[in-house]
Amino acid sequence: MSNLPKSALECRDVTVKFGDVTALSDVSVAFAAGQIHAVVGQNGAGKTTFARVTAGLVSPTTGAVDVMGRKIRTGHVGESRAAGVELVHQSFALPPSFTVAEAMEFGATGKGGIYSRKGLADKWRAHLAALDVQVDLNKHIRDLPIETQQGIEIARALVTDARVLILDEPTAVLSPAGIEMLFARVRRLKERGVTVILVLHKIREVLGIADTVTVLRGGRKVEGPLDIADVSAERLANLIVGDGIAKTLGQQDRDAVVGTRAASGEDADRYSEISGPTVLAMRAVSTRPDNEGIALDGIDLDIRPGEIVGIAGVEGNGQKTLVRAISALADLAGGAIGLAGHDVTTQPLANRRAIGLRIIPFERNVEGLSLTSSLWQNWSARQLLEGSLLRTIRPAAIREACDRSLKEWSVHYHTCGQRAGSLSGGNAQKVIFAREVDADAKLIIAAQPTRGLDIGATAFVWQALRRARDGGAAVLLISSDLDELFDISDRVAVMLSGRINGEFRAPFDIAAVGAAMTGATARVRA
Structure with a gap:
């Protein structure tokens, strides 16, 4: 490492506290210029906070940040940008209703104005082409594929000739093909002399793109930057999760969490033909367009007892509408839904829950829990809703039952x-x-159940879903993490534009699943 060029970005003794919570603790790290660096760790390790400090969005409690050897004021976005640091967030920031040209202009200037559409397109065409972003500049952002939107976000960040580009979890919403496209773009940026810092959490991705890797755990730097040639997947996995936690997990689960899992012949043994009636039977289900998500278009889906069926797909392809349709919260335009032998097509959610529908929602802090209410009130919500209005409510008994259940x-x-x-x-x-x-519980819908959880909580969720399956429940698992889906699903169905575009059984072929996610193949059964 001694022959590396001087640091493009250096953090010295950076500590960040939010009230009583310490997000980063005495982090010191220097990133060499003109290289691709990965910052890795579990959810909650402090990766995003670290990225926001370096970009001037968060002012550290203590510590300093240097860019190209010059100390800059922390907590000042303008000064960080002037020094050449740009951050592309995981959640894209360009206005979806703008055209590409309008979004580029707004992203570069932060203000509107009076422009001709042709003039704006001409202004930004060469810049986008130089970064290999092939797009019609008069198209609206919302109508573009996720990979193209991300390319435009990166192009916007590089308008100011940024010398340090930070990408926060850039692979989280991409298909396998989209990840390869991103990595090719990052390598081209390196060739132009841009220092790229990628915030990641999958080891497979780190080994495939980075020159160095730095590991955060619990807000502290564990090691790094380490030359990627000197780091094995096994060593990096132990650095990310810690030896103590790693020993409590099976190899399969640990590999799935850190992204090193590969399909094996043993996976095929998990799936067997399951006889008996279906728990969920969707026949040609379509929904009417609304503002909540893309409409479903002729969905056919069966799930039987003792089976976990995973739903894969780039986010925004109808996964939320699928859950809403099963939960009687979407207006059906056609088709039928059967649940545990009952036709529930026109039945309300309460009736479906009485039959055995259970839901782990997408947003636990919005849809799943009332954060200002007590634990016993949250825990008892289902029992109270499913009970008679004339039922006598005994808070003391409910609290006692809640206490037993939570333990x-x-x-x-x-x-x-x-x-x-x-x-x-x-x-x-x-x-x-x-x-x-x-x-x-007859049918459990688990929608992004591990998002934002650390490895211990993630493993707990996976074990709970397996226990429910082994107990005879049917499980519908929706996740944007293919490693998670491949680890615990018996079958995986791929959603694309509101339709099922592929169905696969273990051992799963990531290339085939990825092709179905992007539309490179259509209506696949494997």
Whole structure:
């Protein structure tokens, strides 16, 4: 490492505190100029906070940031940008209703104005072409593929001739083909002399793109920057999760969490033909367009008892509408839905829940829990809704039952009277599982159940879903993480533009699944 060029970006003794929470603790790291650097760690390791500090969006409690050897004021976006640092967020920031040319102009200037459409297109065409972003500049951002939107975000960030480009979890919403496209773009930026820092959490991706890697855990730097040629996947996995946690997981789960899992012949043994009636039977289900997400277009989907069916796809291809349709929250335009032998096509959510529908929602802190309400109120919501209005409510008995249930699910809490908002993400998710997963559950919908969780909580969720499957429940797992889907699903269906565009059984072929996600293949069954 001694022959590397001087640092493009250096953080010295950076600590960030949000109230009583320490997000980063005494982090010191220097990134050599003109290279591709990965910053890795579990969810909650401090990666995004670190990226936001370097970009001037967060002012550290203590510490300093140098760019090209010059100390800059921390917490000042304008000064960071002037020094040549740009950040592309995981959640894209360009206005979806703007055309590409309008979005580029707005992203570069931060203000509107009076322009001709042709003039704006001419202004930005060469810049986008130089970065290999092939797009009609008069198209609206919302109508473009995710990969193209990301390319435009990167192009916007490079308008000011940035010398350091930070990409926060850039692969999280991409298909396998989209990831390869991103990495090719990053390599071209390196050739132009741009220093690229990628915030990642999958080892396979790190080994495939980075020159160096720095590992964060619990807000502290564990090691780095390490030359990628000197780091094995096994060593990096242990650095990310810690030896203590790693030993509590099976190899398969650990590999899935860190992204090193490969398909094997053993996977095929997990799937067997399951006889008996379906728990969920969707026949040609279509929904009417609304503002909540893309409409479904002729969905056929069966799930049987003792089976986990995963739903893959680039986000925004109808996954949320699928859950809403099964939950009676989307207006059907056609088709039929059967649940545990009952035709529920016209039945309300309460009736479907009484039959055995259980839901782990996409947003646990919005749809799953009332953060200002007590744990016992959140836990008892299903029982109260499904019971008779004339039923006598005994709060003391409910609190006692809640206490037993939360302990059975290993929730770390002080009292059932505390607010749900006081729990960590993992414990909040456990409360939802304690409420939703019971002996009467016939179909469990788990929508992005591990998003934002650390490896311990992630493993807990996977084990809970497997137990439910082994107990005879049917599980519909929706996830943007292919490693997660491949690890615990018996089958995987791919959604594209509101339709099922492929169905696969273990051992899963990531290339085939990826092709179905992007539309390179159509209507695949494997």
